[in-house]
Amino acid sequence: MKRTLIVAAAFAALAFGQSYKPSEANRQSRAWFQDAKLGLFIHWGVYSVLGNGEWVMNNQKIPIAEYEKLPAKFNPTEFNAAEWVSMAKNAGMKYITITSKHHDGFAMFATKQNRWNIVDATPWGKDPLKMLADECRRQGLKLFFYHSQLDWHHPDYYPRGRTGQTAGRSESGDFNRYLDFMDAQLQELLTNYGDIGGIWFDGMWDKPDAEWRLQKTYGLIHRLQPAALVGSNHHLKPFDGEDFQMFEKDLPGQNTAGFNDKSEVGSLPLETCETINNAWGYNASDKRFKSTKDLIHYLVRSAGNNANFLLNVGPMPNGKIQPEFVTRLAEMGDWLKVNGEAIYGTRGGPFAPRNWGAVTEKGNKVYVHVLDWRDELLAIPAIPNVKSAAMLKNGQKVDFQNVSGGTLLRLPKARMDPVDTIVVLER
């Protein structure tokens, strides 16, 4: 009897594509994640030595034999974990997601699986992820690892996918052995660094039809750390076993960057990531920095879409973060120190973002973020039972009037904030 039930349950799970039940600890992490709203993305690897982004190996067709000369030049003696974590904390960020391994396969941690890693292959010889993990714990931030499933360096990543064709690898390899290697690295990351926030996968899109053994890998993570959140940048709707859904360079449901045409917003916690200039990994010549105001607007629109904002920096090969990034993060933090009430712990809604701005809500309060509006009267969709309206900044009352189908807010020019005019509605 019991056996038939198990078989029936397994069949149902397969038929309906649902078998993973998040643990209670995992549900708590998801709630924490949704309250956190802002995180720091860090793309750091041996590619930073060339100052031309994390795709440089592929873009400049550098063969492995050449690329393997880089670690000898990677000596980030200026790296200071406390400085990075303080910078994130002062920016109002609640977590950090850092590359443990990017597409070049180079591990930024002390792995025993091969010598293609920062400890064994560089003159510096230290494990920055260990130092960051300890420092995050000290300062109360969570640490996530970005881990690339795609690997341009490992001989068993075969057959190859769309990218990595010019690395000069042999025409053979055992993909299952590669996945064993990847699982072994993940086991290290989930065993040697204390409690981890989660794993941010990327790279499946390189060969979407391969057997990636996702259930085995996701199962391993959830077994080692049930509270850790699993997400993947596959640009599709979430797979069984994932705990959050991410949107690369786009707000959920949008597709301005062209990555998310097949994606669908599901019911998991959401996250969107973006760069400050146009590079993820350090790019010495990319000076097209977004303004602090634009970054704050992106944060507000993310929150209005019920998503977290993961904002990226690409540290330099000496271990420092360039000043243009540092100042912008500090300015975001200054803004959040005053306006954080309307961001942290909120959920998007009660209505979807508009061209003029976005709304967030928490308890009996609705925060109307007016980002771009020039007239004195602003019409918003009706919100039932609003008792009062006031500026978040100074508590001054805001005139409002319910009209058929909506509410009119009176926003005299003199009261408008150049970044975000926040009106608090109380229900």
Ligand code: JFZ
């Ligand atoms: C991926 C990485 O390739 C990139 O280096 C960075 O880490 C970013 C956060 O994630 O970006 C992608 C993912 C998929 C495609 C292109 C870039 N794609 O499908 O063409």
